[in-house]
Amino acid sequence: MTPAAPAAAGHARYDVVVAGGGPAGAAAALALLRAGRTVLLADAGRGPAQVGEALPAAARVLLRDLGADRALTEGHLPCRANRSAWGGPELGWQDSILDPHGPGWHLDRPLFDRRLRAQARAQGARLATGTAVRPVARTADGGWTVELRGPGGSRPARCRWLVDATGRRAAVAIACGARRLVRDRLIAVHLTLGPADPPTPDTTTTVEAASDGWWYTAPLPTGRRLLAWYTDADLPAARTALADRLAATRHVGPLAGAHPWPPDTAPRRAPAHTARLDTVSGGGWTAAGDAAVAFDPLSSQGILTALFTGLSAGRAVDAHLSGDPDALAAHARTVDAVGAAYLRNHRTHYAAERRWPDRPFWQRRHTPTPEETPG
CATH class of the missing domain: 3.50.50.60 (FAD/NAD(P)-binding domain)
Structure with a gap:
């Protein structure tokens, strides 16, 4: 300039x-x-x-x-409902029928x-x-x-x-x-899965907390499914194979299992x-x-x-x-x-999840005011 x-x-x-x-x-x-x-x-x-x-x-x-x-x-x-296993292993629901604006998308x-x-x-x-x-x-x-x-x-x-x-x-x-x-240092490790055969009726978003981060999955209008694992970029969990971590989930894994894993496609990372x-x-x-x-x-x-x-x-x-x-x-x-x-x-929201108090990912988010750094 x-x-x-x-x-x-x-x-x-x-x-x-x-x-x-x-x-x-x-x-x-x-x-x-x-x-x-x-x-x-x-x-x-x-x-x-x-x-x-x-x-x-x-x-x-x-x-x-x-x-x-x-x-x-x-x-x-x-999007008819948002579901989350957060603060406990069971899924909680927030139905769009309670929203005065109707369902999201x-x-x-x-x-x-x-x-x-x-x-x-x-x-x-x-x-x-x-x-x-x-x-x-x-x-x-x-x-x-x-x-x-x-x-x-x-x-x-x-x-x-x-x-x-x-x-x-x-x-x-x-x-x-x-x-x-x-x-913070949060990243998404994400993958778009192929269309289910037969198609699934699911129209919800699902979030599931885990020991080193949290999962997100949602259907896409194309019939495919978005799968994302959120963790901190500097933690070993950011480098673990996505499929190995997915196998340990209770809710996200079965939803993803109905969709084929795209061949020769590696998960991508995004800030x-x-x-x-x-x-x-x-x-x-x-x-x-x-x-x-x-x-x-x-x-x-x-x-x-x-x-x-x-x-x-x-x-x-x-x-x-x-x-x-x-x-x-x-x-x-x-x-x-x-x-x-x-x-x-x-x-x-992060304070509501206390199952892994000794894990770095959760310790960082339970700190009252994380310091901002130039980036």
Whole structure:
């Protein structure tokens, strides 16, 4: 990044460039478009594979506010209940019939993301697929010159503001000097199993605690099943064969056993730690979604939080560009409040599991306030 530069002729110009085409980026773009802003939505189409495809029913309200409720019209599987063996060996149930919003969804995540981006394009966004955003220089009027790196090479563009929705990498924010603060070392070791034959009627998510972490499994709309083992990256449990650990489970193993293990496919690893930026806005940029604050998947709030903070960021940037001096600070307070509520629930939920008090994974989570470290 270089100091302020004069405006260059011939550069494409936008009010806002949104880096990242997932739920947070699409939500920010939709909020800005509804306010009358010109937006470039750049989707790099890379990064770690998504783990955990569930969306709570409360997302209906956010998607309706964004004019994007058609993203859920078809192609997804309803989630009728959440089950967990946590704090004891038996399964407890939380049925969707008790939720005033109805059932949630097991998402076809690529389909969901494509529909959100398509809705942004339908509302007037310029969509750049396979394109990464690199901030190059501040312009004399306080905006940005950015480099758009896509399939056809690199090209410049100008904007008044940047939104970082690049996920846990927080690529724009970190390039602009922000720091990523990491609270733990949680990872997901995950695999997508083949379709069951005959198909199974299960439409629930299932979580099962174990001595060195916890398991998650859920059906996918394709008939396949997601299987994920969560533990800390530095523990031996992160390197043990997934099938060996699965054999010791009481509930997840039988569900997974109805689905064929994909041949010649090794489990993949993805970051799942709790993290946040030390600031969610800076000179000419604002962060949303996992770029701003990333949660342990046990919360089941990742996509919902991405939509919510994307909507908040879009509205804040619009208000700031319209002259509201408190808009960005209000967005920061919103993200802080979401993070604080998450940490309270996170501590409560992990405290409920006390069967393995001598195991490092659980000892770490029973520590009152783990220290955040730059990461």
